[in-house]
Amino acid sequence: MKVELKIQRFDPVKDQEPHFETYAVDCEPTDRVLDALLQVKGLMDGTLTLRKSCAHGVCGSDGMRINGRNRLACKELIQSQEQPIVVEPMKGFKIVKDLVVDMEPFFEKFRAVKPYLINEDPPPAKERLQSEKQREKFEDATKCILCACCTTSCPTFWADSEFLGPAALVAAQRFIFDSRDQAKEERLDIVGEKEGAWKCRTIFNCTDACPRDIEVTKAIGEIKKEELFRKL
Amino acid sequence: MNSYGSRPAPTASTFELVAWLFMRLSGVLLLILALGHLVIMHLINDIGKINYEFVAGRWSGELGMLWRGYDWLMLILAMLHGVNGMRTILEDYLSPGRRRILVLTVLYVVSFAFLAAGSYVVFSFRRVM
The missing domain is CATH 3.10.20.30 (Beta-grasp domain)
Incomplete structure (x- = not known):
């Protein structure tokens, strides 16, 4: 054709x-x-x-x-x-x-949420164990491939380049809800800011854009909820 | 020491969190209050009956303070909900600088004036026969 x-x-x-x-x-x-x-x-x-x-x-x-x-x-x-x-x-x-x-600003925000496991305990001989239920909490966010489709579909991000953006927030969600990670508080400090999760206006463009079908807006919502109950 | 790259260090401010929560709670409350207002003013009572006497009577009767409180709560919640929504939009779409400060200042001054005038009327109102 x-x-x-x-x-x-x-x-x-x-x-x-x-x-x-x-x-x-x-x-x-x-x-x-x-x-x-x-x-x-x-x-x-x-x-x-x-x-x-x-x-x-x-x-x-x-x-x-x-x-x-x-x-x-x-x-x-x-x-x-x-x-x-x-x-x-x-x-x-x-x-x-x-x-x-130029994707550099995107990766800079991704790095800002410390997208890696932080655990000060000495590593066990084999692996850090986790139940299926514990894993389920962040399973969806592990699917991210950093294509930036979500962040660049977000009208709030178009207007405000300081906004962390959906992809970085998904990366944060992935570790905040990981039972093996010890830097939950530190990450919540980073994303619980004006230019972090609170900048999300639940427009849902990110969820529509994600080629991996990650429920991006839901992941950001979980961060908001966690931050709410931590601070209040 | 924590490093945040080129991003500013967290401020630990809870303002945005509280503002977010307020929008949800005031939204739900406004839905109830505004629907109640609609039912009272347009369904139970005929709009032909609603005049100065109707409102003055309601505000001065035995349940006067209750109705004043109802109307005042609606005023406060609607104003703060609307102003916070406007603040959000303006902060999203106006880049930091003099223009944003100016527009936000106008918004805050005007809304404060409305709030003050509205509150004054609600609580100092005396029925004129």
């Missing part, structure tokens, strides 16, 4: 502002948007710049705005999209070129 792609282009060397260019490619309905983009890059315009790595929805490199919604290009089938398929970079970050954005 013939597919029309409307791709936002921006070359910082030549362009003042991003603009759209339209491409027509031949695809199977069961191809992914990524296949169509790679066809453009491989056969029509080699200057088109995008990130991709595994191309199977695991690495989280090709997050972008497809027909107005943040999606992984490697998980979106052509047949499920209306034409022309409008492809834009994720909003809220500086565009490096075309569909590639």
Whole structure:
């Protein structure tokens, strides 16, 4: 089938502002948007710049705005999209070129919540045990692949770049509710701030955007609840 | 020592937490109060009957203080709920700086004036025959 792609282009060397260019490619309905983009890059315009790595929805490199919604290009089938398929970079970050954005501010916020196990006890001979029930509390958040689809779909984040954003809050939830972790208080201090969990307006764009089906807004809600009962 | 990268160290302020909780509680209370108001003013009583005498009578009768309290609670909750919502929106969408301070100041001054005027009327009202 013939597919029309409307791709936002921006070359910082030549362009003042991003603009759209339209491409027509031949695809199977069961191809992914990524296949169509790679066809453009491989056969029509080699200057088109995008990130991709595994191309199977695991690495989280090709997050972008497809027909107005943040999606992984490697998980979106052509047949499920209306034409022309409008492809834009994720909003809220500086565009490096075309569909590639500067993710550094995103990772900086991720690091701010200390997204690693903190446990001062000497490690046991085998492993730190945990029951299935204890694990369930943060299971959902472990699925995050740091694609930034959630954070860059959040209107509050678009307006306020200081907001920690959904992804960092999900990472915090993952360790706050981990029975093996000992830095719960410290993490709650970090996320229980004006620019942390309390900046969440429960818009639910993040939950819609997550390609791993993480219930992002719910995870943030759990942080709010935990913080509420800790302080009151 | 804790390190927070390039982000500011936590302030331990509970203001946003309390504001968040207030929005939930005042929202639920306002739903009950406003529905009660609607039922009394528009369903039980005909709007043709509601005039100065009706309100003055209610505020001056045996249950006067109860009705004044009801109306005052609605005023306070609705004003604070609305103002906090406006503060939230303005702080989200106006970047820090003089413009934000100016707009927020206007918001606080105007709402304080409304609150003060409303409270004064509710509690100092004397029926004129």
